Every structure is written in structure tokens, then in C-alpha cells.
Amino acid sequence: xxxxxxxxxxxxxxxxxxxxxxxxxxxxxxxxxxxxxxxxxxxxxxxxxxxxxxxxxxxxxxxxxxxxxxxxxxxxxxxxxxxxx
Numbered sequence: 001x002x003x004x005x006x007x008x009x010x011x012x013x014x015x016x017x018x019x020x021x022x023x024x025x026x027x028x029x030x031x032x033x034x035x036x037x038x039x040x041x042x043x044x045x046x047x048x049x050x051x052x053x054x055x056x057x058x059x060x061x062x063x064x065x066x067x068x069x070x071x072x073x074x075x076x077x078x079x080x081x082x083x084x085x
Contacts, residue, residue, distance in 0.1 A: 001017050001021055002017075002019055002021060002035070004017045005017035005018045005021060005037065005040055006037050006040075008035050009039065012043060014037075014040050015040060015041060015042060016048070017038040017041045017044065018043070018056035019042035019044060019045060021038070021042055022042050029052050030080070035077050050062060050063045051063070057076075058076065059074075059075070059076050060074070060075045061074050061075075062074075
């Protein structure tokens with residue numbers, strides 16, 4: 001995750017990776033993992049969007065709030081296409 005935080009430092013994914021590292025505080029040594037870029041400001045997970053729609057595959061996923069055992073919605077809907085027979 002440290003590599004992801006450093007690689008995506010300029011976009012929100014890097015900030016969420018940094019938050020995850022800070023939250024779980026993994027056991028690291030200087031021989032196994034690089035240091036996280038100190039310029040990355042962690043982003044709270046509460047700012048993550050609660051829904052997602054992938055228009056290419058027609059898939060929607062949503063939550064009412066973040067956490068475990070909560071209500072969620074998952075829909076796989078494909079757009080109807082007109083074909084000339």
C-alpha cells in the first residue's frame with residue numbers, strides 16, 4: 001500500500017492509501033517497504049462516494065453509509081440495443 005500511496009500521490013487514491021497506512025500502522029522495516037511520501041495528506045474514508053455506476057458494463061453499486069453490515073444496493077443492468085434483423 002505504501003507503493004500505491006507514493007505512486008498515486010498526486011490524486012485522491014494516494015491520499016486514501018496514506019489514510020489506510022496510518023489507520024492500520026503496519027509493521028514495516030526499511031528493508032521491506034519504502035517510506036511513504038510525507039507530502040501526502042491522508043484523506044478520511046468518510047469522504048469516499050457512497051455509490052458507483054460503471055456505464056460501460058451497466059453496473060451500479062451503492063451504500064447508505066460506510067461500514068460493515070449496512071444496507072447496500074447492487075444492480076447489474078444492461079442497456080437495451082436495437083438490432084436490425
